[in-house]
Amino acid sequence: MKAVVTVMLKAGVLDPQGKAIGQALAGLGFSGVGEVRAGKVIEIELTGTDPEAAKTQAEEMARKLLANTVIESFRVEVA
Amino acid sequence: MARDVNQALAREFGLSAGEYRNVLEIMGRTPSLTELGVFSVMWSEHCSYKSSRVWLKQLPTKAPWVIHGPGENAGVVDIGEGLAAIFKMESHNHPSFIEPYQGAATGVGGILRDVFTMGARPIANLNALRFGDPKLARTRRIFDGVVRGIGGYGNCVGVPTVGGEIDFHPAYNGNPLVNAMTVGIADKTKIFLSAAAGIGNPVVYVGSKTGRDGIHGATMASAEFGADSEEKRPTVQVGDPFVEKLLIEACLELMATDAIVAIQDMGAAGLTSSSVEMAGKGGVGIELNLDHVPQRETDMTAYEMMLSESQERMLMVLRPDRQDIARAIFEKWELDFAVIGHLTDTGRIVITHNGQVEADIPLAPLADQAPLYHRPTEETPPQPPLGPVADPVGLGAALRTLIACPDLCSRRWVWEQYDYTIGGQTVMRPGAADAAIVKLDGRSRALALTTDCTPRYVQADPEAGGAQAVAEAWRNITATGALPLAITDNMNFANPEKPRIMGQFAAAIRGMAAACIALDFPVVSGNVSLYNETEGKPILPTPAIGGLGVLEDAAQAVGYALAPGLDLVLIGTTQGWLGQSLWLREVTGREAGPPPPVDLAAERRHGDFVRGEILAGRIAACHDLADGGALIALAEMALAGDTGITVEPGGDAAIWFGEDQGRYILATADSAGLLGRAAAAGVPAQRIGASGGALLTLPDGDTISLAELRRLHEAFLPGWMDGAS
């Protein structure tokens, strides 16, 4: 199965990349664009078969390495 | 990929009907797909130099200090104290148009490998860049990507980017030029070459795994672009500077042992060109089993593996008894290490995959019968004389226009994205001197490095322009006090099948050769990039020159930053040559007239005199005169040193903005002594001003504050790139 870990900057941490994307979208004429935030998605192939265990394992990975919880939050989905 | 091999497929692969006939004759049968792929890349313009070889032979390549000239991965010159400088410049033009970031990044990676593969630790990168009209949004996007790509790769591998040049011209709208140069240092008795030797010796693959990237990059670089080029995106390679850094360290660690017999990087045409060239140069055969090639993707065919241009890979022939030492080093650096074949005495390259022979080609005819074209040439007609030109604006307005224009404005925005201090040896940083000065770690010796070409001169008169490019590189090195030693050339031209273009190439080579001989400045390495045109629109002919010089004592180097209280002396003859000048283009809107002639004897005499004065410690600052002429050079000196200048009265726009060659401005505390020595040496010299204050006082009495000058000079690139988004 596959764990998908989404890592985003925490609310309150300035995201200049998101801001630049937002400005670029406005520059391209897209209206109604509010705040844009940029993060990253990490896909991990896991050999196990138990979705709960996989989720726990991926969350452990996220806490330990994939996200820096000083500045980032994360979300794990298992499919 | 189960396609029949026939003439139609050969044509798709870039082989002409005649070339395909030769393939059939050499093979004595219809080649396999993999074999056709090998022929097509080895016989591409990029790998075979089939249009340019006959001309390149005219370039002087020898001097007592040249250790290896063209023909190896890079040129090697003796720089004293038992050391060699290894350097080369190479283009990545087409990939940079398709995907600017990765194109430029992998260009830097490729040239680094050419240098460290010979045993050198890279100590400096430079780059010569040409872009289209800045008014086009596409130019801005390409410029941004190229600068980010060069920085992204160079900064991460930890080699300082210390110099280069940037021009803008609409002729590059559909075809930017990205020419990257690397300079490395090695023990001159430990230079590694690519000729394979030792029947039975293992052939070893190291570095990154092979994927499907860049298949047919070499043939892409050998064809004109059409409107569908953007569709070719998937063939672009992606660089991994982290792996490159590991590869540098691992290779240098291995090179400290005696394990390596021969080594070559896998550049254009990847495994094909590296294995064919190594075996061919050594006069041996080679057998590869592709089952052992480290692969990033599944189900790759022999054809794909042989033509992949995945980056950060090297091929080596090792002493069999040292294989384990080598393996341990590469495993320590967490890089792939695989024995993929061995050398044979058959004189053939035999490639097997999944138990099948996929290719079996005799190497000698593959090399010897590579196409060689003596293509028709047509001379560029001489430009009619310019005639009298009226000055529509006066000196002050012209200075304000020129100092701010895209071709002369400050490059600070660019170099501030390149790490130029890493290594701790950068004596003259970007913007400080006519050539970058990089000291050798632990020694007082330093190298002076520059890249130069004035494409609008080459366009107007290819022979004079070719000579000027070499002379300017020589002059820029001389202006720091260094002794020029050798050059690498990156010949960027349009479609060689057009006689006018081939004529440009031939004439530029003539001019370059004359300058190289007159200035004792041989060519030791180079690269040819042809077919630089999009939809029939050719680039300006651009023989970019990368020059290298040496200073015995880095402390003797001078820059062009001016201090107060000095006299300014102009060396050389000023006629007021406005043909093809930037003043003519930016102020009057004309690109016309013949370019300034280069008097090579005077160039040599003036330069040798200037270098002598610098090394005698009599010169506080020195700047060569180039684009924009004397007043621009003075303004640049004033800005770099934050010191004003009062220029002597008299003279018109032609005198102050003309681009006569062979000239320098020297700052000295003793102009009388300098003028006396110049007269004795038969070198024209005149005092043209004095430094001090915070104003530039022009010959007509007009003044401009350094603050205003700086604002104008620094405005364009930040405004263009960051201001408008």
Place this chain on the structure above:
Amino acid sequence: MKAGIIVFPGINRERDMAIALERSAGKKPRMVWHRETDLSDLDLVVIPGGFSYGDYLRCGAMAAQSPIMAAIRGHAARGGHVLGVCNGFQILTEAGLLPGALLRNQGLRFLAMDCHLRVERADTDFTRHYQRGEVFRAPMAHGDGNYFADDATLDLLEGEGRVIFRYATPSGEVTPAANRNGSARNIAGIASANLRVLGLMPHPEDLVDPLMGGEDGKPLFDSITAALAA
């Protein structure tokens, strides 16, 4: 003083650091490969600049998980001195040896230029050869040097006197224009509570020789050499 420079894969300013340390201390530091585990012979552990693991994922994230970090933690816990510069600073924050994090530069571009640092404390083992309030020049070269911590952490750092360097104008004013990467409160360098673990983004090690444009960075290495002179 026995100094060691930790070499992670992708680190690239280890030689610059060795030159600076040797210039002050008179002897070569030991190069320590990241798979080593014993640092007990060292007085000073230096994590130099570069792109450890390619800066992939986050700058310093993977190096911070490397086995040698246990030894570095032990060294710090015993009161040993640790200096992290640029990527080394990022690694120290990722490892939790210093608070906060280094984000992308606010302008989203790599910044290679000289900056000016105001010395906030001259009574640490790393800064005694500077004066408090003195301004010195240092090259910076980074894409992710924008120091971030939450307000409580920043207040704590200020309260405990752990902000060691701030980006300033050449005359010592702490202004937004002098703070090109956008760091919180212009912070360029911070220390641990015992002031023995120092992290900073700019590169004093690249300005220790008049030939390279100055010796502004040398007092830092003279300070730690004097402090740890055996």
